[in-house]
Amino acid sequence: xASISSRRxxxxxxxxxxxxxxxxxxxxxxxxxxxxxxxxxxxGESQYRDEKYTLQFRFDSQYPISSPAVQFxxxxxxxxxxxxxxxxxxxxxxxxxxxxxSPVLSVIAVxxxxxxxxxSCKKKERPTxxxxxxxxxxxxxxxxxxxxxxxx
Amino acid sequence: MSSDYEYDDDxxxxxxxxxxGTQDDDExxxxxxxxxxxxxxxxxGKLKSYEVDYDxxxxxxxxxxxxxxxxxxxxxxxxxxxxxxxLLRHLKWNxxxxxxxxxxxxxxxxxxAGVALTESHSQPQAAPIRTQSSSSSGSNSRRPTRSSxxxxxxxxxxxxxxxxxxxxxxxxPLKASKSIQHFLCPICFDDDPALRTLSLDxxxxxxxxxxxxxxxxxxxxxxxxxxxxxxxxxxLVAPDNFIQSILVPEPGAPVxxxxxxxxxxxxxxxxxxxxxxxxxxxxxxLKFCPYPSCTNTVSCPSASSKLSLTSVVPIVSCGAxxxxxxxxxxxxxxxxxxxxxxxxxxxxxxxxxxADHRPVICAVAKMWMKxxxxxxxxxxxxxxxxxxxxxxxxxxxxxxxxxxxxxxxxKHEFCWVCMGPWSEHGTQWYSCNRYDEKAGQEARDxxxxxxxxxxxxxxxxxxxxxHEQSAKLSLDLYAKxxxxxxxxxxxxxxxxxxxxxxxxxxxxxxxxxxxxKWTYAMAYYLAKGNEKELFEDNQRxxxxxxxxxxxxxxxxxxxxxxxxxxxxxxxxxVYVAKRNEIVLxxxxxxxxxxxxxxxxxxxxFDDPDPSLIAF
Numbered sequence: 170x171a172s173i174s175s176r177r178x179x180x181x182x183x184x185x186x187x188x189x190x191x192x193x194x195x196x197x198x199x200x201x202x203x204x205x206x207x208x209x210x211x212x213g214e215s216q217y218r219d220e221k222y223t224l225q226f227r228f229d230s231q232y233p234i235s236s237p238a239v240q241f242x243x244x245x246x247x248x249x250x251x252x253x254x255x256x257x258x259x260x261x262x263x264x265x266x267x268x269x270x271s272p273v274l275s276v277i278a279v280x281x282x283x284x285x286x287x288x289s290c291k292k293k294e295r296p297t298x299x300x301x302x303x304x305x306x307x308x309x310x311x312x313x314x315x316x317x318x319x320x321x
Numbered sequence: 322m323s324s325d326y327e328y329d330d331d332x333x334x335x336x337x338x339x340x341x342g343t344q345d346d347d348e349x350x351x352x353x354x355x356x357x358x359x360x361x362x363x364x365x366g367k368l369k370s371y372e373v374d375y376d377x378x379x380x381x382x383x384x385x386x387x388x389x390x391x392x393x394x395x396x397x398x399x400x401x402x403x404x405x406x407x408l409l410r411h412l413k414w415n416x417x418x419x420x421x422x423x424x425x426x427x428x429x430x431x432x433x434a435g436v437a438l439t440e441s442h443s444q445p446q447a448a449p450i451r452t453q454s455s456s457s458s459g460s461n462s463r464r465p466t467r468s469s470x471x472x473x474x475x476x477x478x479x480x481x482x483x484x485x486x487x488x489x490x491x492x493x494p495l496k497a498s499k500s501i502q503h504f505l506c507p508i509c510f511d512d513d514p515a516l517r518t519l520s521l522d523x524x525x526x527x528x529x530x531x532x533x534x535x536x537x538x539x540x541x542x543x544x545x546x547x548x549x550x551x552x553x554x555x556x557l558v559a560p561d562n563f564i565q566s567i568l569v570p571e572p573g574a575p576v577x578x579x580x581x582x583x584x585x586x587x588x589x590x591x592x593x594x595x596x597x598x599x600x601x602x603x604x605x606x607l608k609f610c611p612y613p614s615c616t617n618t619v620s621c622p623s624a625s626s627k628l629s630l631t632s633v634v635p636i637v638s639c640g641a642x643x644x645x646x647x648x649x650x651x652x653x654x655x656x657x658x659x660x661x662x663x664x665x666x667x668x669x670x671x672x673x674x675x676a677d678h679r680p681v682i683c684a685v686a687k688m689w690m691k692x693x694x695x696x697x698x699x700x701x702x703x704x705x706x707x708x709x710x711x712x713x714x715x716x717x718x719x720x721x722x723x724x725x726x727x728x729x730x731x732k733h734e735f736c737w738v739c740m741g742p743w744s745e746h747g748t749q750w751y752s753c754n755r756y757d758e759k760a761g762q763e764a765r766d767x768x769x770x771x772x773x774x775x776x777x778x779x780x781x782x783x784x785x786x787x788h789e790q791s792a793k794l795s796l797d798l799y800a801k802x803x804x805x806x807x808x809x810x811x812x813x814x815x816x817x818x819x820x821x822x823x824x825x826x827x828x829x830x831x832x833x834x835x836x837x838k839w840t841y842a843m844a845y846y847l848a849k850g851n852e853k854e855l856f857e858d859n860q861r862x863x864x865x866x867x868x869x870x871x872x873x874x875x876x877x878x879x880x881x882x883x884x885x886x887x888x889x890x891x892x893x894x895v896y897v898a899k900r901n902e903i904v905l906x907x908x909x910x911x912x913x914x915x916x917x918x919x920x921x922x923x924x925x926f927d928d929p930d931p932s933l934i935a936f
Binding site (some may be wrong): 173176177215231235272273274 | 507508509510525530531534535538551552553554
């Protein structure tokens with residue numbers, strides 16, 4: 170089915186292969202149009218020096234009208250970065266993945282945004298409600314209604 | 322607004338009685354008819370004290386209100402229709418605030434509402450021109466000096482409301498420019514030269530397919546009526562005719578996929594419904610019918626303020642019956658059948674309770690519901706399994722160990738058996754075995770006080786729950802009664818019309834149980850005194866009558882008894898209806914007179930006298 174979603178993802182993938190990813194971001198796996206993995210690290214001076222994280226994108230057939238489900242991969246030696254907007258189960262509270270998602274954003278744009286979210290972090294800490302959230306969190310972070318209170 | 326009580330309860334009953342009367346001439350139904358006539362004339366003359374004035378509006382009537390408001394704003398602000406709609410929605414349909422804000426700073430209001438500023442608006446100084454051009458046409462005397470001082474005459478012609486520069490709404494086909502630059506949709510990356518492209522005034526252009534998918538997902542999945550441009554951070558809101566052009570194919574357009582077009586038409590209808598719902602939710606005089614798939618709205622200005630809810634119980638009905646889809650907008654003549662199939666859409670205008678909670682007012686009904694949710698499940702368990710610390714009243718469950726208790730909270734030490742202080746137990750004063758020891762007596766007193774409070778609650782709750790349960794069983798009763806009615810037609814010479822007294826009795830019973838149920842919520846919070854006693858007398862009389870009628874209906878039918886039974890049931894039904902009337906009327910009058918005093922603090926009332934507070 171040549172849906173909008175697969176056509177669009179095919180095009181994004183072609184561009185990634187042709188032009189490469191921005192510095193610090195690498196495509197790990199994109200075998201289908203359902204789940205992609207990227208590795209992400211923050212270049213230069215930051216709280217996350219020499220740390221590498223894995224980012225998972227899940228797309229539904231409504232992409233790019235509906236946002237992708239994005240989270241850090243946790244398990245098998247992978248950890249979610251310690252950040253006030255990242256829960257220990259890998260879920261990310263970022264408005265760009267929720268109510269500020271726009272269909273013109275791309276996978277790479279999301280990666281870059283999250284990279285800069287990490288880069289601008291002043292203090293490594295978990296969200297204050299981490300334990301409560303992780304205990305009851307749904308499998309898909311898109312099912313959570315985050316409150317985007319303190320992001321810029 | 323015109324009043325329309327076609328579906329009013331009383332009328333409905335009256336009509337039946339009329340038919341009864343014309344069809345047979347025996348004494349009972351003559352009686353019946355007289356009383357019915359009494360009720361009828363009362364209903365026609367004026368509202369009873371427990372009724373409110375309200376009006377049921379259909380979707381198209383609400384749409385008319387919306388149109389009127391929008392046109393009003395168009396006239397005053399001199400903007401086009403779609404702009405007026407966006408502005409009104411942005412300010413939650415508050416016309417006064419909109420006009421004020423717009424006079425103050427039109428560009429800001431326009432930008433906040435997601436309207437594109439046309440060229441003349443892009444410069445801050447130019448913006449008031451719009452205002453100016455409107456003030457000349459509108460009849461507004463509030464601000465002529467201010468706006469005219471900002472007028473730039475050379476431009477005023479460009480920004481007049483009819484000027485072609487105000488093109489908020491017309492989707493711009495970009496086909497013309499495609500020869501200059503090859504179009505590639507930035508969302509789906511389709512570059513078919515035949516692609517239809519659309520954009521709002523911000524000129525962020527996408528193909529029509531992406532627009533459609535986006536609008537459909539916003540409307541259908543998110544229930545959102547405020548649809549912004551797809552570009553990141555672009556705040557422009559798509560006006561209604563833009564949405565329409567996306568979802569509804571223009572006449573003469575090439576025929577698309579019929580299933581998709583049907584789907585889009587549904588989304589367009591949904592979008593319009595969302596707009597109406599939003600309008601209704603912004604207007605305090607209006608409330609949407611909460612019954613599933615019902616699209617009616619009720620207007621009840623007399624219950625729109627919080628204060629009014631301390632004296633009236635605004636039970637309204639949108640006029641429809643049953644569950645949508647079956648399309649049971651039954652008229653009176655059909656109503657006699659419809660009553661069994663679909664219940665009337667009755668609800669409270671003042672609170673979220675989707676039922677008739679007369680005679681008790683919303684605030685008390687809400688307190689009671691909250692208390693029931695909190696307490697009823699656990700109350701029994703607490704009662705049988707715990708005791709309270711005699712010092713700090715914390716509830717304690719003893720799950721093992723000896724009788725020497727130390728309260729976790731206040732460290733008070735006491736004996737689980739006699740509830741007296743433990744200090745006397747380890748010494749020569751040990752007297753747990755002795756009856757009527759003073760300290761223990763006091764402790765038991767304070768404990769028994771909270772037990773009494775619980776018992777008081779359970780007294781009312783059990784009766785409340787009992788009536789609720791009976792009401793739930795009324796569906797069964799309906800079915801049983803119907804069968805009985807059939808039986809009667811066979812075993813006796815009575816006709817269908819003549820056995821209707823059974824059904825009427827069941828309906829009256831249901832109504833009265835509903836009233837009775839809520840009288841217990843009311844009585845729980847009523848402060849002790851003569852007023853409460855009178856209230857409970859009325860309650861008792863109604864309950865007694867209801868139980869008697871209930872028993873009559875359930876009694877077995879012997880062919881030879883039918884005439885007697887018929888007479889008894891009919892008489893009782895009339896009596897029960899009267900008792901119900903008395904309870905409702907007297908309580909409603911009490912609210913209007915400010916006669917009721919509470920034993921707890923109720924929203925909108927003075928705090929109760931300390932001596933009246935129930936423990």
